[in-house]
Amino acid sequence: MKKSIYFSLVLLGLLATGCKKGYPVDEDGLLITTRSDCYVSSFEILGADYQTVRSKAAVVDTTAQTVTVEVLFGTDLKNLYPQFTLVTDAKLDPKIPGKVDFSDLSNPKKWTVISGNRKVRKTYTVNLSVQKIN
């Protein structure tokens, strides 16, 4: 009788721990998956009032790895909030914790997209221009 109880307990212990599967996570605590896709799917940019400052849709070129966006005349370039939409499981480096200064137009900002499996990295250049008075 006692033997069967011990046996049952051991079995339960095995059941509880034996099938535990470890999911790999990266340094940010994000799940590392098998996806190798690595691109920006869309781009938005907001002003200090959290309203879009785009004068037209941003153009994302996944081959050239560029984002080209024109912002409205009179946009405060020092206080902008870029928003990237990425392919599933990908992440952005560096992170964007708040506003970004785009005022140095001669030095476009760059962000790197990292794939879900964390093995592919593609650096995108954001070419920002300001709407001109005709």
Next chain:
Amino acid sequence: MKNKYILYVLGLFVLVFTGCKEKEYETPTSPSGLQNDLIKRSLGPSIVGMDIEFAYAMALLPEKGKLASATVTASIAGATGTYMDNKFYTTTSGGLDVGTVVGTPSVNSGNTTTVTYYADISAATLRYFYRVPEEARGKEVTFTFSVTSTNGETNSYKSGPHPIRRMDIKKNLIVTDPTACYLSIADMAVYDAAFAAANPSKIDLVYLYRAITGVTFNHALVAPTASVEYRPGITLPAGLTNKTKLIKAWDIRDQQLVNTTGLATSVFVDDIDLEQRNFTDAPDFAINTRAESGVWVETADGKYRAYIYVNSVVNTATSKQMTIGIKRLTIK
């Protein structure tokens, strides 16, 4: 064991058949003595020059006596305009408040405001409007509402402390391009070019409207130091040098600055919002300011911070203007 079980079952039956017995409705008995209660009707930060509104309810059984007087004592005397309404209000099916006079118009004496009831009033709710005085700025105000009845009873209700904000408020300023387009945050006033020329240090912002092909310019508030491209066609009076900082805002429809009744909003800009605003790297221009948008402002000397709310804009062939309201805090 068997007996115990039977007793237990019987007990359970008793509980089941008595526990959910519905009591017959009894008309509540009015509490004896003079009763009172209070609600604060106004919302948002209390600001000098604005009213804090209360509704003070008083009642006693008619056979016990009648209401004699209602008095409010404020810890700091209210400004001119403080009063207690001598009417109680009922609401019509159309939603309109209809007042019924129950006493003499209120009398202010020092810190107190009193309404003396007419002879036959047993219950009423009176509204009290405390106009916040300058002396109360940055302090706290408490109120004691008290009622007396003809049988000599008294009762009272304390409210507060209510903190009074340090900020100022000014509503319904109209800036017009080009006749009255110079705005002073220090004065919370709009001036013309002649005044601006005579008092250049007072001018913090310039209003303009431009319809420019190819860009969205429209209504704008710019500092006198703003680049010429942000104030096209404007020749500033000499001496205007204030580099005012501006941050555009959207969806901050301050309830105390909104002047249209149809716009439901429960947003309030408070002292702390102005104190904690970060103006580092803020520009000196705000292009395309729309109705119901706003602008956070810091004056060039850092003395004032303000929130300007745009109530409405007009851009017809003959008129280019904005109606604005300002909340302003003295920082140093």
